[in-house]
Amino acid sequence: MRFVRYGEKGAEKPGVLDADGGLRDLSGVLPDLAGDVLANLPQITPEALPKVDGRPRLGVPVAGIGKFIGIGLNYSDHAAETGMEPPEHPIVFMKATSSITGPNDTVHLPRSSRHADWEVELGVVIGKPAKYVDEADALSHVAGYCVVNDVSERRFQSKLSGQWTKGKSCDTFGPIGPWLVTPDEVGDPQELSLTLDLNGERMQTGSTSKMIFTVAQIISHLSEIMSLQPGDVIATGTPPGVGMARDPRRFLTEGDEMSLEISGLGRQTQRVLQD
Incomplete structure (x- = not known):
């Protein structure tokens, strides 16, 4: 569904x-x-059920998200493009829930932002509480999957001192959707293709088969650290092609349009404005 x-x-x-x-x-x-x-x-x-006429705005497909958790450097080919060693354990950071926005809503860059980047990611929505979950049982706690754009301000992330959260949590930096797709329709979450286009030009092409830590491993790992609750969203990392790794580097500016798609999970598109 x-x-x-x-x-x-x-x-x-x-x-x-x-x-x-x-x-x-x-x-x-x-x-x-x-x-x-x-x-x-x-x-x-x-x-x-009653048919809805017209083309209404689509919102975030899950209401009341309690935690918005990000996993960093989780694709082997993305780690290679950044010149970084694959991590021994999942890199975990938080995105403020105030960053969450609809899949096709406008992305607003903060006033001082000059290094905002794009990241297409597989989103995992928790359906039932998870605490000390074995990897073999982890996927039974998933309500469904969705597309996430983990928009990231790289200067805020790495140059303002502190944690990645600074560059990940700006308002509108977390588009989610368009759909919440149930696991039975998705199949194996490690066999999905991901793409991101910027102004019609392909920037990212990837496959979840390149994840360093699988969805099941991520859920099991997180559940050892914190309880996961229904409605929590996990963004599981991005494939290669981000702006900071290009030569020359390329970042978002006003008027840009991002279009993201994951096989079976739909497409989201955002226009970029500068505050």
């Missing part, structure tokens, strides 16, 4: 896509796509 939330920001309703990609209203079945609902997403026939 492909679940969505649609409508104006702050007033989104739950929805689901039918077999033809049409949007159906799910609000008569459940109040929202959040919390404990994610552990038992309804098995329904979308065609039996």
Whole structure:
């Protein structure tokens, strides 16, 4: 199933896509796509639900996200392009929940930002609590998968002293969506292709098969450190092609347009504005 939330920001309703990609209203079945609902997403026939006319704005497909967790340097080919050694354990950082925005909403660069970068990533949404989870059982805690753009201000990230969080948490730096796709429809999360285009030019091409730490390993590792709760989102790292690793380096400027896609998870597109 492909679940969505649609409508104006702050007033989104739950929805689901039918077999033809049409949007159906799910609000008569459940109040929202959040919390404990994610552990038992309804098995329904979308065609039996009311059809939503027009092309409403799509919001973040999960409401009430408690934690937005990032995994750094998690693709072997991305590590190679940066000249860094693959990490022994997952690199973990947090993105502020205030960075979260809809999949096609505008990305706003902070006033002093001159080194903002793009990162297409597989997002994992937790469906049921996870604490001390074995790798073999980890994927049973997943409600679904989605596309994430881990927008990153590289100067904030590495030059302002402190942790990566500074460069990862700016407002609108966390587009999520368009869909929450259930695991049965995704299949093996380690066999997905990822792409990102900037102004129509291909920047990133990758495969989750190149992850250093798999989705199951990441969930197991995190659950040893902190409890994972329904609605938590994990951005699992990015493939090669980021702006900071290009020669010459290339960063986002006002008027740019990013378009990201992961096989089976849909496409998101953002226009860039400078505050």
